[in-house]
Amino acid sequence: MFQRIRSYCLFGIKAVPVSVEVDASQGLPGFTLVGLPDNAVRESRERVVSAIRSVGKVVTGFRTTVNLSPADLRKEGSALDLPLAIGMLVATGEIEVPKLERYVFVGELSLDGLLKPVRGVLSVAMSLPRGADSILVIPKANSAEASLVEGLRYICSDTLSECVEILEGGAENSIYVAKGLTQKSVPPSSAIPDFRNVVGMSGVKRALEVAAAGAHNFLLVGSPGAGKTLCARCLPGILPEMTDEEILETTRIHSCARRAGDSEIFRPILSRPFRTPHHSASMVSLVGGGTRLLPGEASLAHNGVLFLDELPEFNRSVLEALREPMEDGAISVSRASGTVMWPARFMMGAAMNPCPCGFAMDPKRACTCLPDARKRYRERISGPLLDRIDIQVSVPPVDAGMFAGKPEGESSATIRERVCAARNIQHRRFAGTHFKSNAEMSSECAHQFAMMSQATERFAIAAADKMNLSARGYYRLLKVARTIADLRKNESVEIPDLSEALRYKTYS
Template sequence: MFQRIRSYCLSGIHAIPVSVEVDSSLGLPGFTLVGLPDSAVRESRERVVSAVRASGYSVTGTRTTVNLSPADLRKEGSSLDLPLAIGMLLASGEFEVNQIDRFVFLGELSLDGLLKPVRGVLSVAMSLVEEKDSVLVVPKDNIQEASLVEGLNVLGVSSLLECIEELKKDCSSLLIRSQGFSSHLKKNHPSYPDFKNIIGMEGVKRALEIAASGNHNFLLVGSPGSGKTLCAKCLPSILPEMTEDEIIESTRIHSCAKSIHSQNFSFIAERPFRSPHHSSTMVSLVGGGHQLLPGEVSLAHNGVLFLDELPEFNRQVLEALREPMEEGSVCIHRASGSIEWPARFMMGAAMNPCPCGYSMDLKKECTCLPDMKVRYWSKISGPLLDRIDLQISVPAMDITRLKSTSGLESSATIKKRVKVARTFQEDRFKNSKILYNSEMTSLQTREEAKMDSEAEHFAITAAEKMCLSARGYYRVLKVARTIADLRSSKNVEKLDLAEAFQYRLLK
């Protein structure tokens, strides 16, 4: 008997329809699986047979052929266990279901028949949003994730046996119709540090306010203990709240990466702040590996990727960031195909000015030789440094100022100004795919960074004296445009340019 079961596989954050075609016939007992399965899918036979036996059924004694269609798409992961088991049971006549084409099955089986959660359920649910009559059958641990899509019929089951029993009675007891995004969203208290807890450092706070307003990349350089990392960790507290589309997109990425624990599922409702260790490999940072999983650049999508101790990272790893920083995505190519992951993030970094760390300290003497400093800075390539809009000097804190707590601005106050600047950008780019000033092309930068002849002369003269590249010059103009937005001004003035140029004086 022939049976076709619907399921899905992942390609990046996208869900690709897969048909599990099962043919059970008389003949020498055997099992053949075709359709480009990976090792996890090939091993599913042993899991499925054991789970079926534990559920009180049997699929042995027949010749079974399984085709995973389309045959030219490589099938990865263990989410095809459940559709394979259902298909084998139906093909062997163990039970019958009306309108089996309505159902889409996802789930990994354990040997005792229990269902384990799988990754990427949200992407599958979004692919079924137009099919109002379809029923998505998932493990119970994935039911919250699946029910994020409004109007979708979701059936959560804990075991293969429970799934069979529900199918027999047309899913009358456990079937739910999801209420969608808003029913799951909860207002959480901010989990990031507040700028009001940082005494002094007004210049650094101002620079980070500009970075947050225009989504500009930044580099903090200062002595050990000067507060570089603390300031960076406060940055998400002044970023605007994520939109519904951003929340869904970020949650899809984390779901595909399985960085969300299904047993305690929650939205990625706050701007991600990813801070990988400096020993991170290229695969962990950019993505890839055997399963082509997203890396830190994609997990930081719509948020901040912060690289502390920047020169300690492998140089090849840092160089791999150049394309994602420009394109807002990362494309991973393999012989079997390619996958594109979203990677629109703000790149932040922190480092000491020299190996000993004290060349910028007014009280401690630097012990580094000149060639040591050259080697230290050479770990960061010119092209990478050129892509960092704000290069910020972080002075060491005067201990006597730690007693003063007056006049400290909270993150909420700074956030209001950031929102004003972002509103200007939303209106400016409402007819394009661009979201922030930092993403403007050179042509758009010339059009939007309007200035008078005096300001233009100042910009060209300063760029020539600083030997800036064309990219560096346009990045200065983008920062100046953001500074003007913070003033709610349509034109870029000379003072805006002067402030923007000072963030390129570090090296």
């Protein structure tokens, strides 16, 4: 008997419809699988036959041919186990499923018939045609992802036998209707250090507040132990909440990056990601790709922060690869089978010492590096990359005297309130455009929204001239000044806003 089962395969972040066609006929027993399967798919026959046996059915003894269509798309991973099992069960007449054509199956099987989670179920759920009579059948461990797509109808189960039982019974009492995003935010985790406990460093705190408010890239430069890493680690505590749309975008990427067989319950990403890849990170782990086309750290940081501590220690070509997403908010990975686009709109943060010994900018300790070594160190970071970093601050070491008595500074929660207010102004400003923050806006917008008086504009141009700013540098200056004006809820950018923005241009 011939049977066609609906399923999906991942291609980057996209879920592509695939049908699993099973033909089981009398004849010399055998199994043929065609349609560009990868190794995991090829091995699925062994898992599927054994899982089916655990249900008490036997599907061997037939001449079985399976075709995965479309034939030119490479199918990878183990998500086709479940559709293959159902296809073989139905095609051999072992089970009968009423209205089989309305189900879409994804899931991995273990030898004993357990249904194991697969990656990218949120992508599948989002791609399923709306309004049509489609029901998604998935492992229970993937149900949190399906429940995020409002109105989606789905069935979930822990084992193949439970799944078969539900399907044979017509499933009516087992269908869930997804409610969409119900929990929209989580309070900042207690694992995040609070700015209240950071002594002094008011300049750095302010710079990070401006960066968070406008989603500007930032760089902290200072002596060892000055508190750069500490301040950056406080940053998640002042980042604004994500919108529903952003939560879905980010969660979708994390769902695709999920490790196969990871049976931990997947939770939607409700707070902005803060990714801190190690400086030994490879190109693939940072920007994505590889044989399985997984997203990299830059994509996992989508809508959040990608923090590169010890920036000069990163491989230069790896850093250069970040220029594309910093400009376009996306990464494209080319394959013979087509190009995969990964969203990667992140705020880049970085920290570094000014020289190999670390004390070149220290008022109290002398730098022992040769000028040549200092120059080489600086050259590890390219000019174009530095040019894309709007906020660059030097981090002076805190005077030991300031630690006495530990004066309490402003808490992260207070700073976050100001950041959120500034972001709300930006949401209203960019309503109807594809921009989300000041850092992203185009040059024309930067000029238009600055709403400078003639005198202020003259000041901006004169300052840019004096500091030899490139055209891009000039517009980036306006964007940072726009954020500073937003923080004090002022409609137009004025000279003090520009002066502060100019102070963040010192390093490059």
